[in-house]
Amino acid sequence: MTPHNDRSALAKKFAQYKADFPILSQTIHGKPLVYLDNGASAQRPMAVIDAEQRYATSMHANVHRGVHTLSQRATDAYEGARERVRSFLNAKSSNEIIFTRGTTEAINLVAQSYARPRLGPNDEILITWLEHHANIVPWQMVAAATGAKLVVAPINQAGELDLAAFKSLLSTRTRLVATSHVSNALGTVLPVREIVAAAHAQGVPVLLDGAQAVPHFALDMQELDCDFYVFSGHKLYGPTGIGVLYGREALLEEMPPWQGGGDMILSVSFQGTTYNTLPYKFEAGTPNMSGAVGLAAAIDYVDRIGLADIAEFEQDLLVHATHALTAVAGVRIIGTAADKASLVSFVVDGVHPHDLGTILDQDGIAIRTGHHCAMPVMDFFGLPATARASFAFYNTKAEIDQLATAVASARALFI
Numbered sequence: 001m002t003p004h005n006d007r008s009a010l011a012k013k014f015a016q017y018k019a020d021f022p023i024l025s026q027t028i029h030g031k032p033l034v035y036l037d038n039g040a041s042a043q044r045p046m047a048v049i050d051a052e053q054r055y056a057t058s059m060h061a062n063v064h065r066g067v068h069t070l071s072q073r074a075t076d077a078y079e080g081a082r083e084r085v086r087s088f089l090n091a092k093s094s095n096e097i098i099f100t101r102g103t104t105e106a107i108n109l110v111a112q113s114y115a116r117p118r119l120g121p122n123d124e125i126l127i128t129w130l131e132h133h134a135n136i137v138p139w140q141m142v143a144a145a146t147g148a149k150l151v152v153a154p155i156n157q158a159g160e161l162d163l164a165a166f167k168s169l170l171s172t173r174t175r176l177v178a179t180s181h182v183s184n185a186l187g188t189v190l191p192v193r194e195i196v197a198a199a200h201a202q203g204v205p206v207l208l209d210g211a212q213a214v215p216h217f218a219l220d221m222q223e224l225d226c227d228f229y230v231f232s233g234h235k236l237y238g239p240t241g242i243g244v245l246y247g248r249e250a251l252l253e254e255m256p257p258w259q260g261g262g263d264m265i266l267s268v269s270f271q272g273t274t275y276n277t278l279p280y281k282f283e284a285g286t287p288n289m290s291g292a293v294g295l296a297a298a299i300d301y302v303d304r305i306g307l308a309d310i311a312e313f314e315q316d317l318l319v320h321a322t323h324a325l326t327a328v329a330g331v332r333i334i335g336t337a338a339d340k341a342s343l344v345s346f347v348v349d350g351v352h353p354h355d356l357g358t359i360l361d362q363d364g365i366a367i368r369t370g371h372h373c374a375m376p377v378m379d380f381f382g383l384p385a386t387a388r389a390s391f392a393f394y395n396t397k398a399e400i401d402q403l404a405t406a407v408a409s410a411r412a413l414f415i
Ligand SMILES: *Cc1c(COP(=O)(O)O)cnc(C)c1O
Pocket: 039, 040, 101, 102, 103, 104, 105, 132, 134, 135, 180, 182, 183, 184, 209, 210, 211, 212, 232
């Protein structure tokens, strides 16, 4: 990480990027848009929009097998995007990069293709209390189909994983650990290195849900040493409908395809079918080439800015937001982990989160309110919902001050 003793130099560097995002320059209800819902979906820079348009206007045809020029261009673009994802994650081989529709589909792939054939009664899948529904429900479905049990590691009042309890729940029956890298509901960064080490010590593979981590800090699959890692393009300033499953090659090799169709086969006859090699074995049907190209452009874009600088700048925003919101009477922050990504979940005494969200929208401020697809986390804190402001590198301290002022005014309407 570049040390930026001069905070204002960092702020100055980041002040230039908002202009790269055309959607951010509009007004909402007559007020300049303040977009603080990046944890649900981040906006796309012109570089991503341009890359998808270039693909559509000069390269598109169906990929693989084509002998004509456009098919070769489309194939090169799509496979080039795969290689870009590989280098971004520092995976060993592009065979380990499977394109999916997003985080949700990637987890379902692992649940159906890795877990389901291996699990039986008495086997356990270990998750945590912090998971997004996408990292709960696919395991419940597999558990229901196989008789296996879903075991949930507890958290503390700060919204941190109880690592000792997690380790004690790892047993000879555990077949897979699946945890988030960063909680989307609270912002907690989980101790993934300790989780991986503890699981591997028992010979248990680990899937990490990186949907909220990938936009905020640099990753290295070989150093992290997890077995599966999943994320979505649209939370990384890329398109929707594209995501990634990273899987250790030896495990992916052992796994059967989970969907059948074109592209995932080498030969088909009515006597039987020979499956294609990695990574195509898991990509049945025409893939989202345009989305993959857009995702590669998003990766180029964040890499140009530098994830180390992004992490440092966003931590500054997080500290500022935590102070600004704590200073508002009646505000309580939910999720006070020592290690957090740039996201603040909060409740306001006497104001329902949905009312708050609606009132803030009138000021042009977009936040998310609800259970954030993490109902167990809400239950843990005895809340039906929270308000959540999630920050990207194009946000500013001035926007956060506007948020705090608007929250204070909203509360004044109710007391
Ligand atoms: C958003 C999110 C998901 C689901 O991602 P999709 O893009 O909707 O598939 C899963 N886990 C976490 C932590 C998320 O933030």
